[in-house]
Amino acid sequence: MADEASTPPPPAYPTSACTCGALVIWTVTTSGKRMPVDSTPADDGNIKLTxxxxxxxxxxxxxxxxxxxxxxxxxxxxxxxxxxxxxxxRRGRR
Ligand SMILES: [Zn+2]
Structure with a gap:
């Protein structure tokens, strides 16, 4: 588990609500695409935000x-x- 005392809070990135109701951070990837990430950091996340x-x-x-x-x-x-x-x-259909 994360050590709350020694881990500074994440930067206050602006969030917006997804259509599903979750709060997301809109980011831009290194290839220039917009991508929403979960507003809450995850220990097993694979994305670094700058x-x-x-x-x-x-x-x-x-x-x-x-x-x-x-x-x-x-x-x-x-x-x-x-x-x-x-x-x-993704405009996909099941
Ligand atoms: Zn969503």
């Missing part, structure tokens, strides 16, 4: 290699991974 000030969305670095996130205090997960509306975001 705060770029209030006028730009945070930069999201997505990695599949956990070693690249060693030492990163706040990791995030793509909201698409657990959004019940993800299919409609």
């Amino acid at each position: 705060h770029r000030g209030t006028s730009l969305p945070p930069l999201a670095v997505v990695t599949t290699n956990p070693a690249q996130l060693f030492g990163v205090r706040h990791r995030y997960r793509s909201h698409f991974a657990n959004c019940p509306h993800a299919a409609s975001h």
Whole structure:
């Protein structure tokens, strides 16, 4: 479990509500795509966010290699991974 006393709070990224009701942070990936991530950091997240000030969305670095996130205090997960509306975001149909 996280040690609350020694872990600083994550930056206060602006959040907005997804259509499913969850709070998400809209980020831009290194390839320039907009991507919502869960507003709450996750210990097993695979996304590192870089705060770029209030006028730009945070930069999201997505990695599949956990070693690249060693030492990163706040990791995030793509909201698409657990959004019940993800299919409609992707315009897919079941
Ligand atoms: Zn959602």
